[in-house]
Amino acid sequence: MTAKDPLIIRDKDEMTKWSRFMKAQGSTIGLVPTMGYLHEGHISLVKEAQKHADLIVVSIYVNPGQFSPNEDLSTYPSNFEGDIDKLRSVHGGVDVVFNPFNLYDYGVGEGGETMKRGEEEKGEKVISCVESSKFGHETWIRVENLEKGLCGKSRPIFFKGVATVVAKLFNIVEPDVAVFGKKDYQQWRIIRRMVRDLDFGIKIIGSELVREHDGLAMSSRNVHLSPQEREKALSISRSLYEAKKAAENGERYCTKLRNYVAQTIQKAGGKVDYDEIVDQESLENVEVIQRPVVFCIAAWFGNVRLIDNMEINSLLFTKTKGKRRKQEKKVAIS
Numbered sequence: 277m278t279a280k281d282p283l284i285i286r287d288k289d290e291m292t293k294w295s296r297f298m299k300a301q302g303s304t305i306g307l308v309p310t311m312g313y314l315h316e317g318h319i320s321l322v323k324e325a326q327k328h329a330d331l332i333v334v335s336i337y338v339n340p341g342q343f344s345p346n347e348d349l350s351t352y353p354s355n356f357e358g359d360i361d362k363l364r365s366v367h368g369g370v371d372v373v374f375n376p377f378n379l380y381d382y383g384v385g386e387g388g389e390t391m392k393r394g395e396e397e398k399g400e401k402v403i404s405c406v407e408s409s410k411f412g413h414e415t416w417i418r419v420e421n422l423e424k425g426l427c428g429k430s431r432p433i434f435f436k437g438v439a440t441v442v443a444k445l446f447n448i449v450e451p452d453v454a455v456f457g458k459k460d461y462q463q464w465r466i467i468r469r470m471v472r473d474l475d476f477g478i479k480i481i482g483s484e485l486v487r488e489h490d491g492l493a494m495s496s497r498n499v500h501l502s503p504q505e506r507e508k509a510l511s512i513s514r515s516l517y518e519a520k521k522a523a524e525n526g527e528r529y530c531t532k533l534r535n536y537v538a539q540t541i542q543k544a545g546g547k548v549d550y551d552e553i554v555d556q557e558s559l560e561n562v563e564v565i566q567r568p569v570v571f572c573i574a575a576w577f578g579n580v581r582l583i584d585n586m587e588i589n590s591l592l593f594t595k596t597k598g599k600r601r602k603q604e605k606k607v608a609i610s
């Protein structure tokens with residue numbers, strides 16, 4: 277297998293020029309938006325994109341617009357050279373890495389009048405790092421209902437920042453297809469809704485969540501976990517698996533399942549931000565499972581906030597010779 281060096285494009289106008297040129301030659305373009313510090317979860321998105329498009333663009337950009345000033349923008353991990361090495365060795369390769377330097381580069385008004393930092397300290401308004409950085413950006417996309425729950429509660433500007441930067445990337449790269457990971461389940465749903473509501477004409481693909489060998493959901497932020505915190509964080513995926521199994525074996529009451537997961541994570545030393553069972557499409561809370569749902573979790577281990585989720589698609593009322601299949605291992609979730 278020969279390694280392929282991706283072309284690195286840093287200027288947004290050049291990115292658009294490249295895409296338009298390639299499309300004029302008849303090629304289709306698949307976009308994989310990332311914030312870098314790539315792992316196998318990201319690579320799985322690239323492989324998925326390869327199935328749907330001729331040419332692949334991976335964007336690497338830590339978007340200040342989705343971080344509040346009190347969040348971890350300044351410590352978000354990065355390793356650009358390492359990322360390029362990883363992409364170089366993907367079978368079939370990546371054509372472009374778009375690593376923009378001028379995504380919000382509009383200059384600063386006289387007297388820095390776009391500076392709003394301070395308001396959030398008075399508790400009046402939550403603003404994003406992009407607003408407090410004097411970039412002059414003031415246009416935002418909100419996906420009003422889907423962004424309200426789950427991560428939207430504890431990160432109130434997160435999804436407006438994500439939807440806006442993704443819309444910018446779509447306008448710059450002009451892809452035919454874009455791939456998002458179901459690890460960020462709410463994000464994937466929000467992007468799909470935005471694309472539908474604003475007629476982007478881009479196919480959005482949700483790619484399966486990739487886990488470490490021991491079940492931990494892969495995430496760039498895992499690098500900040502100490503070995504002890506990492507071990508404790510396994511309580512998330514383990515309890516989710518148990519809850520899924522219990523649901524499949526007939527436990528439909530969400531309160532029971534949620535309490536079990538929350539208690540397991542707390543016992544392991546984690547601090548639960550939310551644990552909710554929601555409808556896969558509307559992301560609205562479900563009390564009794566009667567249709568496909570997704571069990572979504574966010575929890576803190578030390579200073580690291582992790583998210584994970586598990587879809588529960590089929591309620592296993594499988595019958596063996598007329599009887600409900602006996603649970604091999606009784607799942608204690610009372």
Ligand SMILES: Nc1ncnc2c1ncn2[C@@H]1O[C@H](COP(=O)(O)OP(=O)(O)OP(=O)(O)O)[C@@H](O)[C@H]1O
Nearest residue numbers: 310311312317456457459460485486494495496497
């Ligand atoms: N384990 C994973 N499985 C599938 N997709 C993933 C996984 N981790 C990240 N992705 C997807 O990769 C894309 C880029 O995500 P991002 O660069 O923020 O990585 P991340 O690992 O989610 O980082 P973090 O959660 O620490 O911010 C998103 O669409 C995200 O859902």
Ligand SMILES: CC(C)(CO)[C@@H](O)C(=O)[O-]
Nearest residue numbers: 309310311339438441460
């Ligand atoms: C979609 C995204 C690249 C937007 O900054 C980011 O939220 C991410 O990496 O999931």
Ligand code: BAL
Nearest residue numbers: 311342343434460463
């Ligand atoms: N993958 C989500 C990016 C973030 O947490 O900011």
